[in-house]
Amino acid sequence: MQAFDKAWGDAYSKAMLTIKEISKMAGVSPTTVSNVIHGRTGKVSPVVRDKVKRILKEVNYAPNMAANILAHENSRIVGVVFFSEPRRDETQFEDPFSFTILGNIEWELRQLGYYMMVHTTSDQNEVLRFVQSWKLAGVIILWVPREIIPRISNQVSCPVVHIDSYDYDIEGDMRYYRVGIEDRSGGYQISEYLQSMGHRQMVFLSNGPEKTGSDYMRFLGLRDALEEQGRSLAEENFIPLSRVKEERYALYEELASPDTSCTAVVCSADYYASEAVSYYQKTGITVPDDISIIGFDDNIFSRILTPSITTVHQDTGKRGRLAVDILIKLVEGEKVDPPQVTLPVYLQIRDSVKRI
Amino acid sequence: MQAFDKAWGDAYSKAMLTIKEISKMAGVSPTTVSNVIHGRTGKVSPVVRDKVKRILKEVNYAPNMAANILAHENSRIVGVVFFSEPRRDETQFEDPFSFTILGNIEWELRQLGYYMMVHTTSDQNEVLRFVQSWKLAGVIILWVPREIIPRISNQVSCPVVHIDSYDYDIEGDMRYYRVGIEDRSGGYQISEYLQSMGHRQMVFLSNGPEKTGSDYMRFLGLRDALEEQGRSLAEENFIPLSRVKEERYALYEELASPDTSCTAVVCSADYYASEAVSYYQKTGITVPDDISIIGFDDNIFSRILTPSITTVHQDTGKRGRLAVDILIKLVEGEKVDPPQVTLPVYLQIRDSVKRI
DNA sequence: CTGTTAGCGCATTCAA
């Protein structure tokens, strides 16, 4: 207990070495130390430089970032904002998509010497305050609904890169930086494949009701391929999923029932496709014999489940890293053109679709 | 393109309102504004207070955190450190455990008005610099190996709460704050259950080779229940898993082969149990008929797979939130005693164990 | 109740 108290007792009071103190140790001025730190060779004699460097290493010098920010109005912090209603039921973070992308963002930022602050909110003003308060160097933001994008872009005082935000019908004043994927092509590929397997009736289960974002693009892709064959896809087949698990289950149940004409269910994310497959397993409905399922993402669930799920593959990790690369270019003043990067997707055929 | 340039052009130069400017707008002194912000009622007349408050809201005032930190030597940032070799192959972030816990930490910190910075490293000095540079209010750190714990505790200048660090054989000078789970009991419950199902030969697949951490505790729990019945469990049955997927597959294969006497495989995490089950599925080995599998965590994989996996349930989200609660108590000067909190676990029986 | 002021650590002039 003594050792414990000792350890904690003075640990808290441990002072940090400042440039001033280091300059005293080295017998030079603070400016010189600062120059050494910033590699301003030519302003410091080699012998002094080496001496100072040695001391810096010896004391494991850590710059005071607060002073840094205050001095030049810019932190090395990048904010990652999940623009969504904060909920504690964890579904947001249970989707491997979120954490794969976050993990990769963190990795890439660290490589580039930036720090990462994570925030969840669906309040624009909070985003603004977040950026301002920390003088964020840049922001990567996910899931911003269409109406809000211009407001964010116009008001935030640092570069912003969007992931998974609206990408449909971009107008001049809606221009913004974004790393997207070929959502519509993904939908198209699914639809083409389903038709080749004999399917004619499909529904699309969307994450949200908005007819503006990635989900709706995927739905339109489905329709494209159907119309090419002289078929059609009614708006009613775009079905928003409930936030309530039981209601989703009821929907899965209904879709699988023989009185529903639909033979294939396309999910906007593997997360839901997995949930459906798992639900069907438990209730004795056979996938794909009773109903075919297709997902989107190619996440770990789709690979690991039985049956494994046919899905559209996207390189989620790359998306995160790319978002960082673009952001940091902007932060460092480079031009990024075009502002929108769209990564390709491809159909990953597995075992969840039946040939009719 | 014009609109675009306009949007971005002056966005970057957007200035932030400071207390001083707000004080001018309100026709009062900066101190008064500061007093209003900090709710120092009694020092400000109601009429002035309301006026200032209105302006603050109107301009969406955001405090300059850098200046704040500089002024009182303490940020409202909590660092979350994944103490592990940074790798890009994503396995760390693919385990839902990490993200469930991270999501909950973020949630709880936000409730309490703190910010979260995430960092991955296996370098102690980097941890120290991280803490110093940002004047972190506190740190939540995961997966610190035994030898390092005292060094971290002694050198870091803020409260530290560990998750999933060593918890075996705690000595006086090894005392530290920690949110753990009843690892040994979990192992015990598994072992008891396996024996009741007729199993006598089991192996434990560990995340790492160290015989000091949670994993080894779980192994010891297995042994406890065996020894209670006059049986035994050899050290060779503690098998560290390779980092290389193919090598793990080879091990799964070997364990399932008829020449191996082992009838049950206990995995240190559902992540691996899932991998094994999925691998067996693909290679035509039947779980649980050919081999029984038990996991640990009760994550989404174990629920969703077929067969669903019998596992030890832990409340991962609660663990994260509790770590925050303890940390913030320490940050705010409250005593936390005892420093170690251990959450209970229970066996969640599903379909991956056969009765012999 | 309100205003003035010093100082936190650093970068960055400018002077020596």
Next chain:
DNA sequence: TTGAATGCGCTAACAG
């Protein structure tokens, strides 16, 4: 090549 001085925005101690 080196050092001294200023200001970034805020807090808190102090003076009015």
